[in-house]
Amino acid sequence: MAEELLPEEWNAAIALNLNSVFLCSVAVSKNMIERKFGKIINISSVAGMRLSPNFVHYGAAKAAVINLTKGLAVSWGPHNINVNCIAPGLTATEGVANWLPPKTKKDGSPVPLLQYPPDPEHVAQLALFLASSASERISGELFPIRALTELA
Numbered sequence: 001m002a003e004e005l006l007p008e009e010w011n012a013a014i015a016l017n018l019n020s021v022f023l024c025s026v027a028v029s030k031n032m033i034e035r036k037f038g039k040i041i042n043i044s045s046v047a048g049m050r051l052s053p054n055f056v057h058y059g060a061a062k063a064a065v066i067n068l069t070k071g072l073a074v075s076w077g078p079h080n081i082n083v084n085c086i087a088p089g090l091t092a093t094e095g096v097a098n099w100l101p102p103k104t105k106k107d108g109s110p111v112p113l114l115q116y117p118p119d120p121e122h123v124a125q126l127a128l129f130l131a132s133s134a135s136e137r138i139s140g141e142l143f144p145i146r147a148l149t150e151l152a
Contacts, residue, residue, distance in 0.1 A: 002056045010057045017061035018068070025072055029081065038081040041130050042069045046089040046146055062087070066142055073140030082139040084130050089146025090117045101149075117147045 021042050032038025047055060048062025069085035076083060092100055103111055126145055129135055 002053075005057055013057035014061050014064075017058060018064045021065050022068060025068075025083070029072075029076060029079075032081045033076070033079045036080050038076075038079070039131050039135075040072065040076075040081065040083040041127050042083070042085040044069075044085050044087040044142070046087050046144055046150060049087060049142075049144065069142070070140045077139055082130070082135065084135070084138060084140070085142045086123060086126055086130070087142055087144045088118070088123050089144065089150045091123060091145075092117045092119045114148045117150075118145050 025040055025042070028038065028040065032040075042065055044065040045058070045062040047059040048064070048066050050059075052059030066085055066087070069083050073081075073083040090096060090099065100117060101111070103116060105111060123145055126143055130138070130143070
């Protein structure tokens with residue numbers, strides 16, 4: 001619960017999940033401003049888009065990354081730097097295998113693809129699109145990638 005969160009836990013979550021994004025973005029922006037071109041892709045989380053009562057420090061930091069992305073996009077747009085944000089939900093990695101829903105329904109039929117958490121490759125493909133010339137007119141946007149069941 002939030003009232004049990006220690007200040008050092010709060011500060012560590014903000015440093016890891018927000019300050020690192022800001023510092024990295026500023027570091028790469030210097031060269032991008034000189035070149036008058038660049039692509040920055042921040043990673044947030046769907047936890048930054050909705051309530052995260054058990055992880056208020058994480059959710060707050062990830063919400064701030066979304067806002068930071070929009071602010072940097074406006075600031076660096078005149079330098080032709082695109083800044084966008086991907087917000088994955090539960091992603092089908094080995095680390096969360098125990099939390100993943102079954103890939104088949106009770107009747108043995110497969111769960112529709114859009115109802116199952118995305119694989120890491122799907123997040124990577126979205127990042128590749130945002131890094132490509134196909135996204136040259138997209139900046140300051142948030143791209144959630146999650147199973148449709150997370151929308152309910």
